[in-house]
Amino acid sequence: MLTASQALGMIETLDIAVFKVETHSTLGDRASFLRVQNLVRSILGRYTYLEVGSHVGGSLFPHLIDPACEAALSFDPRPAALPDERAELIHYPQNSTARMIAVLSDELPPSAMTKLTTFDSDVSAVSPAAAGPKATLAFIDGVHTNEACFSDFVGVLRFMKADCVVCFHDANLIADAIINAERFLDHLGIAHETVFLPDTVAVIGLGAHASRVRDELQPHALDRKAYLERSQRELWAHIAKVHSPKFRAEIDKLRSENSRLAEKVTRMQAESRLDAKISGMARRAFASLGRKADRIKRRFAR
Numbered sequence: 625m626l627t628a629s630q631a632l633g634m635i636e637t638l639d640i641a642v643f644k645v646e647t648h649s650t651l652g653d654r655a656s657f658l659r660v661q662n663l664v665r666s667i668l669g670r671y672t673y674l675e676v677g678s679h680v681g682g683s684l685f686p687h688l689i690d691p692a693c694e695a696a697l698s699f700d701p702r703p704a705a706l707p708d709e710r711a712e713l714i715h716y717p718q719n720s721t722a723r724m725i726a727v728l729s730d731e732l733p734p735s736a737m738t739k740l741t742t743f744d745s746d747v748s749a750v751s752p753a754a755a756g757p758k759a760t761l762a763f764i765d766g767v768h769t770n771e772a773c774f775s776d777f778v779g780v781l782r783f784m785k786a787d788c789v790v791c792f793h794d795a796n797l798i799a800d801a802i803i804n805a806e807r808f809l810d811h812l813g814i815a816h817e818t819v820f821l822p823d824t825v826a827v828i829g830l831g832a833h834a835s836r837v838r839d840e841l842q843p844h845a846l847d848r849k850a851y852l853e854r855s856q857r858e859l860w861a862h863i864a865k866v867h868s869p870k871f872r873a874e875i876d877k878l879r880s881e882n883s884r885l886a887e888k889v890t891r892m893q894a895e896s897r898l899d900a901k902i903s904g905m906a907r908r909a910f911a912s913l914g915r916k917a918d919r920i921k922r923r924f925a926r
C-alpha cells in the first residue's frame with residue numbers, strides 16, 4: 625500500500641505508477657489527470673473532487689490518497705451496459721459500488737476512504753444539498769454520448785463553486801458536448817478557457833480559474849482545431865468501419881430485391897405482350913366467323 629507522502633511525490637512528478645487501481649484511460653491520459661490535479665492543488669491548496677462515472681475507482685484513487693483532497697463525490701448509477709458516440713454498446717460486467725469500495729479499500733487506508741461519498745445515480749437526479757460542500761474539480765467520465773456529457777456538465781455545475789475546473793474524459797468522442805458546454809457558459813456570462821491535453825482530456829477552467837488553466841496547461845496542450853478535426857474524422861472512420869458489414873449486407877439485400885423486381889416486370893411485360901397477341905387472334909377469328917355466318921345467312925336467304 626502506498627503511503628500518502630509516497631503518493632504525493634508521485635503526483636507532483638507526474639509518475640503514473642500512482643494509479644494503483646484499474647482505470648479506463650491511456651498512459652497519456654493519466655499524466656494529464658495528474659497535471660490537472662497538480663494545477664488545482666497549486667491554485668487552491670485543498671479541494672473537493674467530484675466524479676461522474678467511477679467504475680472500479682481508478683480515476684478516484686489519486687485524489688483519495690492525496691491529503692489536499694478533502695472530500696470526493698462519486699456519481700455512478702452502475703448500468704450493465706451503456707451506449708457511446710461510436711454507436712456501440714459497451715458492457716460493464718459486475719459493475720457495482722460495493723466492488724469499487726472493496727477494490728479501493730485494498731489500496732487505501734480507512735482515513736482516505738472516509739473522504740468518499742457515493743451516489744448510485746445520475747448526477748442530474750441528486751440535489752446538491754445532499755452532497756455537502758461544493759466541489760472545485762470535476763471529472764466527467766460516464767456515458768460517452770454528446771447528449772449525456774452535456775447533461776452531466778449541466779448537472780455537475782450545480783455542485784461546483786463558481787471558480788472551478790471541469791474535465792471531460794474521451795474528449796475525442798464527445799467534442800460536440802464540450803463545444804455546447806462552452807456556448808452554455810457564454811450564455812451564462814461565465815468566463816471560461818478550454819485546453820485539450822493528451823491523449824483525450826479536455827479541461828475547462830471557469831471563473832477565476834479560466835486564465836490559470838489557459839496559462840499553465842496550454843503549454844502542454846494539443847492544437848484545438850487540429851484535435852477537433854482529427855477526432856471527428858477518426859470517429860466517422862470508426863463508425864464506418866464497425867458498421868460497414870451491416871451496411872454492405874443491407875445494400876446486397878436491396879440489390880437482390882431490385883433484381884427480383886426487374887425479373888417480375890420483364891415477365892409481366894412478356895405476359896401482357898402475349899395477352900395482346902391472343903386477343904388480336906381472337907378478334908380476327910371472331911370477325912372471320914362473323915363473315916362466314918353472313919355468307920351462310922345470305923345463301924339461305926336466296
Ligand SMILES: C[S@@+](CC[C@H](N)C(=O)[O-])C[C@H]1O[C@@H](n2cnc3c(N)ncnc32)[C@H](O)[C@@H]1O
Nearest residue numbers: 647648677678679682683699700702746765766
Ligand atoms: C469509462 S467508465 C469510468 C472509468 C473511470 N472513470 C476510470 O477511469 O477508472 C464509465 C462509468 O460510467 C458509469 N455510468 C453509466 N451511466 C452513468 C451516468 N448516467 N452517470 C454517471 N456514470 C455513469 C458506468 O457505470 C461506468 O462505471
